Amino acid sequence: MTQQYGFFIDSSRCTGCKTCMLACKDLKDLPPEVNFRRVYEYTGGEWTQDGDAWRQDVFSYYTSIACNHCADPACTKVCPTGAMAKHENGFVIVDEEVCIGCKSCAMACPYGAPQYSEVKRHMTKCDGCYGRVAEGKKPVCVEACPLRALDFGPIEELREKHGTLAAVAPLPEDTYTHPSIVIKPNPKARPVGNHDGFLANPREV
Amino acid sequence: MTERRDETMSFMSASPTRRQLLQAAGWCGLATAAAGLSSPFSWSAMAEPAASGVAAASKGIDKTVWSACTVNCGSRCPLRMHVENGVIKWVETDNTGLDVYGEHQVRACLRGRSMRRRVYNPDRLKYPMKRVGRRGEGKFERISWEEAYDLVADNLKRVIAEHGNEAVYLNYGTGTLGGSVTRSWPPANSLIARLMNLCGGYLNHYGTYSTAQISFATPFTYGTSADGNSPSDIANTKLLVMFGNNPAETRMSGGGVIYHLAEARARSNARMIVVDPRYTDTAGGREDEWIPIRPGTDAALVAGLAHVLITENMVDQPFLDRYCVGYDETTLPPEAPRNGHYKAYILGEGPDGIAKTPAWAASITGIPADRIIKLAREIGSTKPCCIMQGWGPQRHANGEMSSRAVLMLAILTGNVGISGGGSGGREGSFSIPFERFPTLKNPVSTAIPVFMWTDAIKRGPEMTALRDGIQGKEKLDVPIKFIWNYAGNALVNQHADINRTDEVLGDDSLCEMIVVIDNHMTASARYADVLLPDLTTSEQMDLVMDASAGNMNYLIFADQAIEPLFECRSIYDMCSEIAARMGVKDAFTEGRTQEEWLRHLVEINREKDPALPDLDSFRAAGIYKRHDPDGHHIAYKDFRADPEGHPLKTPSGKIEIYSQRLADIAATWELAPDDVIDPLPIYASTFRGWDSPERKTYPLQLTGFHFKARTHSTYGNVDVLKAAAQQEVWINPIDAGPRGIANGDLVRVFNAEGETRLHAKVTPRIMPGVTAMGEGAWHSADSSKVDHAGSINVLTTQRPSPLAKGNPQHTNLVDVQKVA
């Protein structure tokens, strides 16, 4: 493997607009139920009445996640056919010609990245837009972001620039798969494993 | 017809095509192509998986064409249509330059990126149709274009002959915005207006569904509808206070207001305080404080803040003395009653005798008094401070006074007309002047408030200037008999109280002819008598502009990406053909085609502004950007620098905190007992408000908000957007709990006007006692009039606000129940 590529996710800037998700859907021609990129809303806080008025400590923030092209992917390990494999430059890609659609990878991946396509009858997943990357472009989600809250590049470079945080609530611990992502946390971010809040948009991700 | 559509649709679900492509061009092809590039990849070493999609992204594309998203979000984005075999295969956006702030790309939001699924939508209107069933039932019969043109022209002639030109109305419609030829808004600048102006004119309206109250009320203060500093100027502020201003969900473009806010605030590190009943995406964890407020009580918060500013000596007295009228007795106009000034109102020395203390404001707004005091001290002691309001606070039954009240914070603290400050209005923008298609002058000067057209159908001749806001005449002489509804969904979906609208329109002896011109079978289209299928922006050429874009604005060359689908025709062709039947074709076209008009417009604009590109270079470049030569737009800068040399357009030339014109209106207009108009920006409670007696039956307030899945109702039929951002009613756990409602449950939201069913978003992001839903969902009612789409306008009222006679679509009371 030459080097590992990955995503930078600036959750302090993300407004949850989902342009990344829809730009991806457009380019990859995905149906409504398949989301190569997903935007998670984590929300919490309590309200208490104070006379006629209210007090609260509400917080909310978004984290946009696609496939993390993990250093130690869970999906490839369980794939019975070898269709899901880690390729050069760290891209984890499903060979759609080989995949039999058994969904083992979907169950193994803690991020929900591999998704079954009813139309294609096999698994589909973010491929890091390796074709665009080969042409010197960035993945379509990155170039689409209206807030410039996403970036992409060699993960070591991203880590040098932005640090090594790779998990915040409601994401899983990064020790499971060593995701190739760097997160700039939202000012209100809660650490991974925190239960102050809840995943507020389960039907959208 | 059907065949053509099927062919198009198979491209939409495209997998075979794409896969064939992949196999043909394939991984190996890509590897070869990549090898020639200076990239760190060594693709040949890789296996050859046939991965989905993107390997083929740049393969097979015959051409890339600049187009635009021309909807009413307040932004405006370029789109780059990648076309293969005459079909749009994917949608890109501005990809030019290095994308550094100031030289940034204008990046489309999720909706623009989904344009392909709007163009090739199963709801597309395919050919002209005429109504066959009851109006609104949605039964139509296909007709030829010739028959359609004849039907429209014959009815237009008949209505004009029988009732006069004032019986013809151009309904508000913002579905095609920012174009030079195609724009539907303002209707008075649309091609329909040009056609009608050549045929004797039509009944005007004033105001908009977006800004009825603020644009009517704030000129009483500033002489013009409140201008604001450019959001790029947030780079120079220390404190930003947003009253119901939420660009992350309203002006979402990556070259628009939210992007400027993010970049400019990153430079100033300004504190940001968000005053809103909802914890918005603009807040999104970036706020220094969220101050939840009961809908419709912004003026009470302002009064409470003013009480602190005044009693703690934090007002800018020299500014108030020199630039303003009516703050205290020194500048109170002689006609005004003693103690009719603002300071007296706040301190309890005015007619109501109530001191507007923080405790008083707390009981109304739901904001604790200590928070009000802290906010006032922060605003009073931070210079400069930028107060910005959005258009949510004004879209209320007391929105005129709320919008004028928010201005007071900027005025009291002397932040008007300076960099880093602001007027208290909504943000402004630099713009590039560009003369559009001339639409001629309307010989008719009579105008109704934009919101009052259903009344004008039902009881037109009863409507008067003093009771119903009729302008240009003492009263309407004739009811509306003919409606042009071009690229608009305010005929049904976006107008208040859909069930009443259905009754008014359902009686075709009232309004006799409704012509709807649109792309899709919207709720409004279902009420057409004649339904004409329009081209989308992708199917024709236009020059597009009018973004709120901070200090870098742009013109977009929206070229024709694909051939017209089905039998759709351009608005220009439709109007030309109807003009022919009305005997005014030559005057209408002046012998030019649409493209010839565009060339002509570019040339006449280049005469005035030689820096503009000619049409062909513009076409090749796709987007023309220009920076504000002044750095940032600063509202009322000239007035601040030289109030005598640059007076405001108010009668006094100054900022009128006390408006004698409003005092006169309050004294002469015929108002309902609970309608309040006041010369000062006071707080008044309203019908359907938080303290209304109706709240016993309908205990929850309901407001609408702009939702990312749609621009108002546009894009509301795009499946991927509907799934990605789902229509839900927001309700606090404190209200959901006793009702047995859990996050995601199906609920009914109802009041005396109607009922809608949708899923609940149980979230602390909305204040207790308040609910909210995104406006614009496509009305979809069953036979008992229950809507199943979460369309808010089955719950809103057609009773107008007192002064602007505007749409109070955020002033609602409802109850919510779990659907068993």
Ligand code: SF4
């Ligand atoms: S909806 Fe507005 S922000 Fe989004 S792409 Fe269209 S013009 Fe741009």
